[in-house]
Amino acid sequence: MQKPLLYTYRRCPYAMRARMALLVAGIGFDAHEVSLRDKSPEMLARSPKGSVPVMLLPDGSVLEQSWDIMCWALNRAATKSWWEPAQSIENLNWLARNDGLFKHHLDRYKYPERYHETDRDGHRESALSAFLKPLNSRLEQSSFLGGHEPCATDLALFPFVRQFAAVEPDWFELLQITALQTWLANWLSSPLFVRCMHKLPGQTTVLFPPLGH
Numbered sequence: 001m002q003k004p005l006l007y008t009y010r011r012c013p014y015a016m017r018a019r020m021a022l023l024v025a026g027i028g029f030d031a032h033e034v035s036l037r038d039k040s041p042e043m044l045a046r047s048p049k050g051s052v053p054v055m056l057l058p059d060g061s062v063l064e065q066s067w068d069i070m071c072w073a074l075n076r077a078a079t080k081s082w083w084e085p086a087q088s089i090e091n092l093n094w095l096a097r098n099d100g101l102f103k104h105h106l107d108r109y110k111y112p113e114r115y116h117e118t119d120r121d122g123h124r125e126s127a128l129s130a131f132l133k134p135l136n137s138r139l140e141q142s143s144f145l146g147g148h149e150p151c152a153t154d155l156a157l158f159p160f161v162r163q164f165a166a167v168e169p170d171w172f173e174l175l176q177i178t179a180l181q182t183w184l185a186n187w188l189s190s191p192l193f194v195r196c197m198h199k200l201p202g203q204t205t206v207l208f209p210p211l212g213h
């Protein structure tokens with residue numbers, strides 16, 4: 001096997017950050033679109049925890065966490081500007097708060113039934129005050145978490161902020177968090193994101209993104 005193989009799911013924010021990192025690095029990879037309801041036995045044999053993304057490397061080793069895949073893709077000389085700023089204490093804290101506190105509130109806001117949640121609006125408010133407003137203040141200082149240029153932390157947070165904004169887009173648009181809204185709009189319209197969201201045929205392995213895309 002020459003190329004890495006990514007088990008992915010198009011709408012999963014963790015898989016999105018992994019795909020974007022691989023695209024930024026210009027690393028050719030095969031992709032297998034997983035059905036979360038009917039996971040491939042081959043993937044489960046390689047990674048029994050059963051979440052995506054999972055990446056099988058050419059040397060046979062397996063990466064089971066999206067951040068590890070991003071590290072593998074970006075922690076190289078050619079993409080130093082994407083990886084190094086993401087190692088600052090401040091940016092590692094943004095990552096931890098995104099994957100912890102923000103994800104907690106996002107899930108309960110987006111899927112209240114799944115979590116038997118009765119205080120959906122409370123979670124929306126907590127996500128806003130504890131994470132999105134501080135992130136907006138941070139982005140008022142510079143356009144990206146990487147400074148004037150984006151870094152891995154921008155890639156890692158964007159798919160989750162996207163999910164939050166998409167729950168009630170009209171409400172989100174009226175919020176006074178312009179720096180964050182601009183940051184989000186720029187990522188949504190970026191060629192990188194468009195490529196990362198290319199639709200794959202289910203349950204087969206194909207080169208990603210397909211040639212010419």
Ligand SMILES: N[C@@H](CCC(=O)N[C@@H](CS)C(=O)NCC(=O)O)C(=O)O
Pocket residue numbers: 009011012013014015036050051052053064065066067
């Ligand atoms: N910590 C993991 C989280 C991955 C994760 O939770 N992925 C979700 C999809 S967004 C998943 O596969 N969940 C298992 C399922 O739904 O069966 C990572 O960073 O890769």
